Amino acid sequence: MNATIVTPWHNHMELADDYWKAVAPTGARVLVMDNASSPPLPNGVRMGSNTGFSRASNLGLELAETDAVVFLNNDVYASDRDWLAGLLGALEPGV
Secondary structure (H helix, E strand, O other), X not given: OOEEEEEEEXXXXXXXXXXXXXXXXXXXXXXXXXXXXXXXXXXXXEOOOOOOHHHHHHHHHHHOOOOEEEEOOOXXXXXXXXXXXXXXXXOOOOO
8 A cells, every 4th residue: 555644844854864764764655744944845845834733734635646644743763664564554445
């Protein structure tokens, strides 16, 4: 099953290394919703103003083209490279 990871983000680039180490091995499409960070985030979906967590999440959901969408905070650290596979394995088709 394919998945999209949606992460609203506003500043705090010090979190980027751990975040990308957590999501890169998953093979999922990653949508970082840049809530007007300064400086702008590279490869983020830039928004003109800080829309807040909920609005950025909803915009990411609208852009997702997969059956599964995972909303993930930017302050994550993955101790298991297969964390997403375990999560997706628990999903039931059509739910």
